[in-house]
Amino acid sequence: MKKLINGIKNLVIGLLTTGKHLGRHAITIQYPTQKWEMPERSRGIVVLLSDKETGELNCTTCLLCEKACPSSAIKIVYEKDEKGKRHLKDFIVDHGLCCFCGLCEEACNFSAIKLATKYEFSTYTKDDLLWHTNKLQEVGRDVPYEKVERKKPEAKPAAPQPTTATPSKPIAEKQSAKTGEAISPAEPEKNPELGEGAKPQEDK
């Protein structure tokens, strides 16, 4: 009998707690028609930013983002002219590999790469997740950003430019000479260490 009364009492308590929410609106939103406004720091798709006046890419092909990426999702194909200056040929981001950690954005000293607050990029095939320079730039056109002044040279000694240039340079040049696009990873020393499954798009 005591148990029964206790049971009924708890039933009423439960219903009262639920009843408090009876009169208010739903917290959920109807997604495809209503959209959630992302906070400005949200990390979504990787895009390349362009200069607002000239419309050209901010990227200087310093390769810092490629080096910072923990999942090797960024591949930069470039060409060197006779002065030794790098010219960007193709900037490839594999959104299938990207883990959206934002380390590339932090590594960049020129506000060239950013994780925008966009999140709708599902595709029918895996290959479509491999974004090249044009697409990255087009999607990044309307992304607001503040151009950071170039950092003072005091931060420079830490930058790994000499170490980066030596292993990746010859291979990238060889590739661009052969096919014009990056088919295999730019850094052979990095790839076997990865331990994560091979990249199917790149094997084709």
Place this chain on the structure above:
Amino acid sequence: MTASKALRTEEFLVNMGPHHPSTHGVCRFLLTMDGEVVIKAVPYIGYLHRALEKICENRTYPQCLPVLDRFEYCTSMSCEYAFCLAVEKLAGIQAPERAEYLRIIMVELNRIASHLIWFGTTALDLGAITPFLYGFREREDILDLFEMTCGQRLTYNYIRIGGVSRDIPSQFIPKAKEFIDKFPSKIDDYVKLLNENPIWVVRNRNVGILPPELALSYGVSGPVLRGSGVKFDLRKDDPYSIYDRFEFDIPTGKYGDCYDRYLVRMAEMLQSTRIVKQALEQLPEGDIKAKVSPQFKPPKGEVYSRIENSRGEMGIYIQSPGDSKKPLRVKMRGGSYNHLQVMPEIVKGGKIADLVAVMASMDIIMPEVDR
């Protein structure tokens, strides 16, 4: 003669999992059953193994942090925290004061979020669906705070070696204070729903009793150990960072059953709100990150650093070769591994439904077990 033949019984084997809703991940139990009574339970693990330790060996130290996020994804902040504390200890880096406070605010909020998941899913396993919705509603507020600070809701990558990645936005403090103020009343709601609920009490009281000696011998830690009545909390007993500046209590249980573990976790959420409140009040101005080069090389040596996670002691062991940007060996220790090991001992002789209750109350999360 025929009657006794018809009544002849024998034990049988049941595979529970790997895709059982109550295993919270993919874990398989091989149960030897006598009718409905569990005679023997053997857990089989490894379904979620991703070789995180090995992956870390091939990443530079800052690159390890996104990997650490996936170690125990309910409390990613504390995984990053443990790793950063270990590297800082190894390299002798001191994080700025403000960063220390921000880290503690985030880790404690994450602890609440993790306990809320536990609260929701445990109630769900035992047949109550409402707490699940309420728990996730409150967790959503915390995730919003995280998203506005670091940009992600699950894999934060916020705590960095030598500090944190970004300062909090201006609307963070009012929103966090609002949450902290309203949260204790929500806990009252939860407690009112469950504490005296006859079904809840019957399924939890005197179920899965874990004696303190057994708990200690299996290396159990965290709320499970405190539920057994052992007052051990690394935040008090081996204070790291600035935990000695905050006032908070360590709730303990009495009998070590599922119900006590539930009470301990509910009380712990309130204690975490206390810590966050004090940290928000004391939050100093200043830098948020010490200067650490992304390619830095810590000196040769090895280090083990441990923190109190929502699931017990989380430890990171790092061995540094001294001349490399990458660690030679990273070992991650999570509380769930020990909790899973002690389970066969305490579910013996109980019903199969009690196994679900015990598994839920242990708060085992499989990625932490398998790594």
